[in-house]
Amino acid sequence: MAGAVLLLLGAALVAGNLWYTAARSTIPLAIDGRVASREIRFEKHPGGDDVCLLTLADGRVLHVDAALFTALGDGQSLHKRAWERTLERDRQSLPLAWSADAQGMWRTMSVALVALIVLAGWQWTLR
């Protein structure tokens, strides 16, 4: 039972990691609004783990990948449907790509899931 609870908890965290890194590309998100402001906040390793934030006119704040952040400007109108691979920016198409963070996270979380399953399965055999 305890092993199963930990496996479920771990799987939820794996899913969280995959979702948040994917969402920063905006590919899974539906967006419809105008960029009200852009802001970079520095973290522990400036240039490496900067937090790039877009605030839309309706108050929605998006944490996006640095490459996408630099491609957008204040006042631009943005539109896309969820899971579309292009962002309509002032009626011009901007192709979207998965970031190195998202791609690395897919591989790393695969290993994490295997490790969690092996530990839970091993625990099950000891009952």
Next chain:
Amino acid sequence: MGPIIARSVLAVVVAPLVLALAYHEFLGHRSDYLGHYLAGCGGTMLLIVCVLAILPDVLYERIAPATIVLLAVAAIAIGALFESTIYRIAKFDEVDFCNQSLGAVLAAAGVLLVAGRAKPPLFLSSGMVCVALGLLAAGYHYAFL
């Protein structure tokens, strides 16, 4: 004694290190992710091993597994508190939180294999404390340096 030592090494050393290598290999450009994972793993392992050491022997077998799970949840909550207060540098980073919490869960799953059924001998508990301190130090290195 041999099987429990082998099980301990695999569960609380090899398993966390395999995932650490995956972070390093696939997310090497984000050493902070690895740092948060290692810190979550080390901090939680230290918390669990210390609490298990003071559990009464008569109740140990009955309450140790649930205690380990509850301590993992407590460690995740403590991590969330730290991430939203003293380590909130730019914002509450959801990925940092998931990575440190994943470390907490993996540590708990490892300790559950070693100490979930019977109180481990002192040398094993001491060994796990050493591993936990090593993981914490490595976590600090990768997260901040």
